[in-house]
Amino acid sequence: MTTAMAASCSLVCCGEENDSDKAVIVRFTNGIINNADKLDFSMYKNTDDRNPRKSSRRIVVAETERLSYVGNNFRTGSMKCNNLCKYYVGVLNKQTMQMEVHSAQLFNMQPVIPGEETVTATAQDMTQTYRDKVDSLIEAFGTNKQKRALSSRRLNQVGSDTLHQAVAKAATSVIEQKGLEVLQQELAESQEDLALHLPPCNAGADEPEDVYPFDDLLSPVEFEALEEAGSKMAALTSEELLKMREEGGCLSVLKFLGNLPSASEARDKTVRCAFYLSMLLNLAHQRSINRKFGQEEGCPRIVQNKLLRTFTVESFKNGRVQNMVSSSMRVKLAAFSLALLLHMGHMTADLTLLHRDLGITEARMIDIAKSMGLTLSRHARGKGDDAGQSEENRQAFLVVPLVKQDKFVETRKRKKMR
Structure with missing residues (x-):
């Protein structure tokens, strides 16, 4: 049967395809899915088409009755092999009996457990509420020294927030002008020998x-x-x-x-x-x-x-x-x-x-x-x-052997104590 199938089939290469036309191969991290036919898959693409580095970003979502799975190709959980290798998958057209070869992209599907993010948010809200309660107690029953310290801390916080906003705005402007990759590379180059x-x-x-x-x-x-x-x-x-x-x-x-x-x-x-x-x-x-x-x-x-x-x-x-x-x-x-x-x-x-x-x-x-x-x-x-x-x-x-230069180390004289 295999020989007959091989004899009646032919391979057809589809050539270079767009990212949206690539076949998707998913791998689940927590085990093997028994009923893969019952999964509801969805794919989302980045809408920033002007940025060539973001236009290829994709998110794949698989939903079941009990759990949801998410995979992407640009975050820390993505598979690095997509940048190192090219993958192809064959799709058999049963009507023409031709095997169409498409380029493929791999996604690592991880389960999303509801409630994980809300726990962290709740703990943060509780911490903030406790600080507000302490500040209210100081305003009502605190000493003059405590009230002055509270007022100074709030003024410093406002100034710090303003400074952070100015720095963030300046950093965003520099990143838009030069690009994040170039800034990271220049920082690494400045630290290189x-x-x-x-x-x-x-x-x-x-x-x-x-x-x-x-x-x-x-x-x-x-x-x-x-x-x-x-x-x-x-x-x-x-x-x-x-x-x-x-x-x-x-x-x-x-x-x-x-x-x-x-x-x-x-x-x-x-x-x-x-x-x-x-x-x-x-x-x-x-x-x-x-x-x-x-x-x-x-x-x-x-x-x-x-x-x-x-x-x-x-x-x-x-x-x-x-x-x-x-x-x-x-x-x-x-x-x-x-x-x-x-x-x-x-x-x-x-x-x-x-x-x-x-x-x-x-x-x-x-x-x-x-x-x-x-x-x-x-x-x-x-x-x-x-x-x-x-x-x-x-x-x-240039004279052989080469001159070996020693690094200059500055030495300071100690001041005499009188």
Whole structure:
């Protein structure tokens, strides 16, 4: 019978479906339902269609004569496997003898016992009533000191409620502007170690070039895609470079474009890296990034996708998902730009020019360089240098073995007792 059924049936894939068209598979936590046919199922969907994160929320309700069951796909009791796997269920159409394959969603049904919430509410009402009774007794029979304390407590409570309302209003405004997920991510990133945003490091490498491998900064496929953009960089004349400098161009990039190597292979690598470095520095000054970033400069699509994927975070704002450059991503951009400059400058980088191009403080730039294990020094610029001034530029060198930086611990002197 199974062979005959298999021979007479055929599978039909229904393709991608909407969330409302998905099949529902339920699992009861308190046991097995004997009479499943007598269950009355209902499904409710979120009405906020403008929010893509809320539009997929569903609540399934199953009612019997004795008990009700509720399951959802967005709260703590929901099944996390829906986000990790895709489930499909086959439905046999007995008329056409075709097995239709539909996408499915799993729900964990939990019983709802009436009266659980009312007990908590009653206890809270009793506590509040007891406080009111005590306050009434103080107002009627309390001493002047007790009455002043009661009046002060009520005034503080009013001020606290007003403060809480103002804070709640401000928090709601910030959440609507930036999105809850981005705020949580920024809080987690602020508590993370700086080393988590550094490029991949091989601290035990014998050669300085292998400590921060070039392929981890720019893969061979991405480097090959920058051929046309690098050629445009190499074709810039001295007048065009001077115009870029006057218009506030990136000094770290102009430094290399003004002194390109004579060898063709080294020259080609320098101009490609210079273009990629200019994209990193421009991205550090952005706040909200759209999908057209870098198109006017001729950035290849594969490099553009790498920048958005590696150095931005997704945020929900005004009903759509946007790519944002958070504070931790700016630290990551600074670290990767510094590693790229080391490969361009024979394991030497100018931190003064870089922190100005990035728009961060010199102290922050030094912290990043120290976290990367670099050796720091100051180098006096001569007359032929970029700024033409006598001030000193701070340089970073990559020397193996890397410098191990100890955390600074502030010590205070005790005051002498007289």
